[in-house]
Amino acid sequence: MSVLNKKFDTAHDTAPFSQIKDEDYIPAFDTAIEKTATEITAIINNPEPPTFINTIAAIVYSGMELDRISHIFFNLHSAETTDKLDKIAQEVAPKLSKLNNDIMLNPQLFERIKVVYDQKDKFSLNTEQQTLLQKSYRDFVRNGALLDDDKKKTLRQIDAELAILTLKFGENILAETNAYQLYITDKKDLSGLPEGSIEAARGLAEAQDKIGWIFTLDYPSYIPFVTYADNQALRREITIAAGRKAFQHNEYNNEENILKIAQLRFQRAQLLDYDTHAHFVLEERMAQQPSKVLTFLNDLLNKAKPAAEREFQELSAFAKEMHGLTRLEKWDTAYYGEKLKQKKYNLDDELLKPYFQLENVLQGVFIIAQRLYDLNFHEVNYIDKYHEEVRTFEVTTNDNSFIAIFYADFFPRKGKRNGAWMTSFKPQYRKNNQDERPHISIVCNFTRPTTTKPSLLTFSEVTTLFHEFGHALHGMLADTTYPSLSGTSVYWDFVELPSQIMENWCYEKEALELFAKHYQTGEAIPMELIDRIRASASFMEGMATLRQLGFGLLDMGWHAQDPTNIDNVKSFENSCFASTQLLPDVGENAISPSFSHIFNGGYSSGYYSYKWAEVLDADAFAYFQENGIFDKAVAGKFKTNILSKGGIEHPMTLYKRFRGKEPSVDALLKRAGLIE
Template identity: 55%
Template sequence: MDNPLLQEFNTPYQTPPFDKIKSEHFMPAIKEAIKEANHEIDEIANQEATPTFENTIEAMEFAGKKLGDVSSILFNLNSAETNEKIQAATREASPILSEFSNDIYQNEKLFGRVKEVFEQKEQLSLNKEQEMLLSKTYKSFIRNGADLNQKEKARFKEISKRLSELSLQFGENVLAETNNYELIIDDKKDLSGLPDSAIKQAANTAKSKGKDGKWVFTLQAPSFIPFMENADNRSLREQLYRAYMSKSNKNDKLDNKAIIKEIVTLKSERAALLGYATYADYVLEERMAEGIDKVQDFLDDLLKKSLPKAQEEVTEIKAFAKELGDDIDLQRWDWAYYSEKLKKKKYAIDDELLRPYFKLENVLDGVFQTAEKLYDIRFKQVDNIPVYHEEVTTYEVKDANDELVAVFYADFHPREGKRGGAWMTTYRDQYKVGGRTIRPLVSNVCNFTPSSPDNPSLLTFNEVTTLFHEFGHALHAMLGNGQYGSLTGAHVYWDFVELPSQIFENWCYEKECLDLFARHYETGDKIPQEYIDKIKASSTYHEAYATVRQTSFAMLDMAYYSMTTEEVKNIEDVAAFEAKAMAQTELFPKVDGALMSTQFGHIFAGGYASGYYSYKWAEVLDADAFALFKEKGIFNKEVAQSFKDNILSKGGSEHPMELYKRFRGREPKIDALLERAGLK
């Protein structure tokens, strides 16, 4: 079979030839690329030359490039444009790739060479990036079982293989649950309260599903959120909420409770094999936070500062509902509805007022202009780069000297083959080899309000901040300037990775930035100053509630992963475990069937296990860092250059606290976050 994945990519900038790749190409390519990678690894392990940094550590860094390219395409497609064949290929490939990785880390000859180089690191003249690569390579072997006995190694491999299968199944179940559900409305009076944009979108969805004359709402964010915020029909809000919060918790073939218990058990066992008391201890050893106690203290402090005010916010909403004549026992499906109404009353602002100023194409242009003003890079849309779906657009990113910085893929609307949420990913990281700098291929994937026959894609302000957030991640990947791909871009400590994304959101609230792109899609008028004032004034609205919510998720994450192997065995009921873990953060009565755990992809199908706290942790960093921009000017070239040089371009080449202190002149302080959130 003529397999495009195994050939040189004869495309602009050697981008993936999506127009030629078929589902059946993946497994043959994975198997062939593993053979090639094994040959390269064997050559490194079995060479007779004395181990050196160059012939062992650096050689390993560049081994298996073809396998990395093929697997990144497969797994990215499985998130952004999957189908049954791609899911099947991913399920087949995952355990094979896990076994390949384990074989490398448990290769005694190879580890012997790595260890020999590591033990003489003080005598080697290495720069900081080389020191980091050596340290990370050695630690990776230790943390992946290289020092275990043969029986333990075999068990370690079994666990890793099974975990790769389980995390995939978890994500597939949630995606299927999301795609399977429809709230079908055929009585127009049930649309009361909904904005025209949501009604039109629901009609378009119904039409696309062969249900002309009806309205269909789904569990995708652009459909779910407007309904929960605006629909007057309380029983339908309850119905949609229960469907959303019971994903993969119905005791059927898509149920994730047994998967959760097995994942938590296996991760705990794997950590114990390596000598760690808990999985969280294993993870946090390689984080800025360094340990469970520090994370727990951080979360406890956040909860202490936010919970009383969050309780006041809930009390206020209850009183407001009664003021409107709605004598109800406030439930979770009421929160967004009354919260949105009170916000409109307090600030005379809502999503529908702002949407006309946030046409997607204009917001994207604003993102590009912001990046250009800060970092002197330019974006040009091109149509000669193959894409995996017709909705994807591609851009050349170049610097002031017209040199390529990156290729950027933009994929912004929901569809059945795409998982929910928003993320940044890469098809190739930046690195240097043979005197050449290889530039990255970077993608943002989101699920924004789509266009309709009547209107272009008009974003909510929350979607605007999401776009800026994910583009902040993209800038981290684009502006990498390191030697080694495993240390560039977003390859940093997990509780540092959200700094570049979260800091970029701050520009959305500033007039100087909004004036670049926030124009009415019909009249071209700039967003009025009074709207900008309202955006800023309302930015702390229910921030305490949001902080408690995020903290509750982080506490749930830590509860699962800070148990010993003996304690893990006591999880009999996932719902009861979750209720206990989140008890001190609860602001509403429990809803039967509602469960966060069974859809918590971040910690069961993604990389955030023992790391969900990092969102709030990074908020401390981003608020503190942006305070310097505010002080000097949000487009101050000197501050921007410093952030680029010390944070964005450095990736994970040095310890993040050292990079941050180099930029800020000191360690971060929580004060800026508390002030911004109105919690000080």
């Protein structure tokens, strides 16, 4: 039996990464799938009449071993993948899809659930149990429990195909990211680039036994290059390379995958009697309907577009004045935006980075969590890691009660997908009077330390760390009975509230003074720099908002209509971007083929959630500001009503309990500088 199928003999039941071999996964999955099926069969064959405990709760607690193995495997598949893991994922995905369908489409199991659902009034259920019962019933209905046998068979085929296609989509993007390098041998082509970026590029070249500098599409390499490199031709080359990921005539092209995914999602929704995939998804979101999402996006668009157009004209005029540029292109906006920001606010990342050593920022976010929520983070070395760079922390309360294990994985490497995310290796839940505490992880791609400097973060990386840590707090402070309602298991247009609200502390003097200290001198960040950070917070916010709204409209374009007649990814994209486009189109580029959020990241019909959650977070943080950003009473209400409650009640009910009212969009518009 694989180590993965046994109870882990480790501190706090943490994953024994060093004992797991690649060849363990398939047999471990097979064993756990069989165990899960046996557990479900036992529930079906229970001779006792169906009750909440012997049916609903029993289903939720079934498959825990399989869930654990899945958490471990798929987290590594994102953060530490190899060709072997890719192959295993391709083999495992249809097996998991089949098991899910075997459960969700089982008529005898659904009949037991339906009996409990129809007789719910006689069971004296608490709020969490009522939510779980309703969720269980709806999950089965939404997964085809009411379909006839032929339609169930079709649903199984669709789900199996989708499982493979979405995996392939992500693997293609990683392959394309890894395949590109900008290799520079002439030092003058480095003009404008920060010293740390040049040093990191030299390190990449040396690692490949090359003389010169290598830049890649990994964010810590790519973003500084397009922001600072004076050589416009090279900015153009790397920008186009980033924009054509999985949109080239090669084996990694994702266009067919996208068209198939969109069509299969639509067919699935129709099979379940929904108008579109978006109608299906949004039934379990705060927004409820595609029409409401489109109204929300277009209302924001109407308010943001005038500001965005003014900003674009200002940036265009600045570029013309500076270098005689007659037309801004995609590879120019970050470069000239940074130059304009420097001129207006005398502020740039290179000025700020010495004050944002990763270690200090991490300690800062820990101190803020301590002040707000009485949490303490102790770095420990007795917990197994999946990579030597991962750091592990034990999280406790002031009275030394154990809260969570926290993993932090900060730097890019081959086999790790781009971006930043929070995940878990084990959720929080209660079973047999035991409060099982969560194991939470954040994975980032920050600027690496070099031979002469520690890891110094850009301000954007600082806000990213705070953002992912906000998600982590949502997982760590979970306090529910059932794992399927725990932590971040909430509506997806609510899940970004805990993460986005944390970013606000990055702009506050009281918070910055805790951790923004010069890495060489220890000097606290000067007040004038804090003032400039705050003043620049809404710089080019109109253009940034327009870009996000464009992504949201593209997502709804793919999913809120019948996609059957879409035959050209590029032209379809252009039609979706028509109302938000400021820059000239780049023919070689398309966003959809590498739009991981909506095609393999869980945000299909949900990309609007980022803006939706910004409304919530701006309104919620305004409450903190009214009382003081470290006010214990407000923090206590946020912890009790938002962070600890997971999905046990409707998000708006929880939010109103915290805030005393529904959120207002005005707080966001004011913060973004879009209204007075």
